[in-house]
Amino acid sequence: MAKRKLTKAARFERMFKIWEYLKNNTDREHPTTQAEMRKASEVAEFIGDKETFNRLIKDMARAMNSDEFGYKQEKDWKIYFHDFQKYYGDDAEASDEEAEFDSDEAYDAFADQTMHVDGLYYNRTFSYDEINSIIEGILSAKTLDTRSAQHLIDKVEQNLTTKFYQKGPKQICKVMEPELVNREQLRINLLTIQKAIDHHVQVSFRFNGYTYQKRLEPIRNRKDTVSPYYIVASSGRYYLLACKELFLKDKTVKNMSIWRIDLMTDIEIPSADEKLEGKGLPRIAPKDVENLPLTWTEDFQLKHLNMAYDRPVWITLKIKSPKQEDNPTRRIRADYTFLHDWFGDRFKFVKTEETAPYDDIVKVECSPFAMAHWALQYSDRVEVVAPEEVRNGVIEKIRNLNVKYGL
Numbered sequence: 001m002a003k004r005k006l007t008k009a010a011r012f013e014r015m016f017k018i019w020e021y022l023k024n025n026t027d028r029e030h031p032t033t034q035a036e037m038r039k040a041s042e043v044a045e046f047i048g049d050k051e052t053f054n055r056l057i058k059d060m061a062r063a064m065n066s067d068e069f070g071y072k073q074e075k076d077w078k079i080y081f082h083d084f085q086k087y088y089g090d091d092a093e094a095s096d097e098e099a100e101f102d103s104d105e106a107y108d109a110f111a112d113q114t115m116h117v118d119g120l121y122y123n124r125t126f127s128y129d130e131i132n133s134i135i136e137g138i139l140s141a142k143t144l145d146t147r148s149a150q151h152l153i154d155k156v157e158q159n160l161t162t163k164f165y166q167k168g169p170k171q172i173c174k175v176m177e178p179e180l181v182n183r184e185q186l187r188i189n190l191l192t193i194q195k196a197i198d199h200h201v202q203v204s205f206r207f208n209g210y211t212y213q214k215r216l217e218p219i220r221n222r223k224d225t226v227s228p229y230y231i232v233a234s235s236g237r238y239y240l241l242a243c244k245e246l247f248l249k250d251k252t253v254k255n256m257s258i259w260r261i262d263l264m265t266d267i268e269i270p271s272a273d274e275k276l277e278g279k280g281l282p283r284i285a286p287k288d289v290e291n292l293p294l295t296w297t298e299d300f301q302l303k304h305l306n307m308a309y310d311r312p313v314w315i316t317l318k319i320k321s322p323k324q325e326d327n328p329t330r331r332i333r334a335d336y337t338f339l340h341d342w343f344g345d346r347f348k349f350v351k352t353e354e355t356a357p358y359d360d361i362v363k364v365e366c367s368p369f370a371m372a373h374w375a376l377q378y379s380d381r382v383e384v385v386a387p388e389e390v391r392n393g394v395i396e397k398i399r400n401l402n403v404k405y406g407l
């Protein structure tokens with residue numbers, strides 16, 4: 001290993017070492033002092049005497065807390081200590097002292113002589129709650145395996161947190177569906193679709209299904225060309241909300257459709273002429289697409305169970321919720337977890353029936369197609385009451401099951 005050529009650390013090196021220490025060992029709740037830093041072996045030799053240290057910290061604060069327009073708002077500072085806030089903080093302009101000086105340079109010189117460095121810390125870009133959200137996102141990413149996810153989490157924890165951050169368990173196993181996805185192909189698909197969405201142009205791909213031989217094969221000979229609008233992550237998969245324009249007899253149909261992105265291959269953005277600057281073929285305007293949300297809302301998946309894409313309607317359900325025999329107003333247990341798992345807090349409780357078995361009446365906004373399947377899944381606890389066409393859809397599925405199983 002090469003030896004140091006400098007017997008005394010250069011000023012920029014002192015600044016870097018101090019910044020690195022502050023970044024790893026301080027936050028808003030855990031400021032430090034010059035005395036504490038002198039006890040830290042990784043930074044003690046770079047502090048210098050008291051005057052040198054104070055000058056370094058002040059110069060670092062001026063450099064890292066400003067831009068070409070002047071000092072930033074306090075929330076955007078990187079180096080924080082009490083007197084810097086006093087002289088340059090959000091409320092400093094109201095100070096009578098500043099009005100006594102005829103130039104910024106004169107005020108800076110005055111502040112430099114009177115500022116003391118205490119309550120010193122590095123103001124982090126990401127809060128610990130935001131770090132937790134980033135890690136949760138890494139864990140849920142379908143394009144990462146467990147090893148790659150852990151590697152990214154380690155880098156996030158090492159570079160974006162401090163020693164005060166409560167790290168999670170080091171051996172994290174991602175909860176994933178059986179690995180059937182070519183991650184590299186999925187990554188390419190996502191990047192291509194996002195580019196098309198950003199440029200408001202169409203995208204083409206070959207749509208596939210799995211064979212009994214566990215291979216992807218096209219489900220039709222031609223490629224599909226669609227107008228893309230949103231990429232949605234749901235239950236470990238990525239979906240594209242799009243519109244494939246259909247021509248049926250004398251009518252053009254522009255309905256929203258939903259496509260699994262992991263089943264796409266040969267994806268591309270169809271080229272356009274020079275008038276369109278080569279970005280692609282313009283997509284259909286979102287306002288012209290039936291059922292497509294014009295602005296994204298987080299309750300989309302609650303209304304489109306399992307990514308069904310027909311228009312949601314309000315559906316009345318009868319829910320079996322056992323009550324005490326001697327007091328039908330008292331419930332035996334908290335038994336709405338299954339409903340909350342699918343609809344969150346968006347379901348509406350209407351009433352409890354006045355006659356035995358005192359079932360509950362609730363309403364949910366949901367895709368009729370999805371409801372017909374969901375109601376069968378929970379047939380021991382749920383009955384579809386209205387609207388009639390949704391109830392009839394469930395009845396038809398029950399008839400088909402009776403025929404299939406010879407009942």
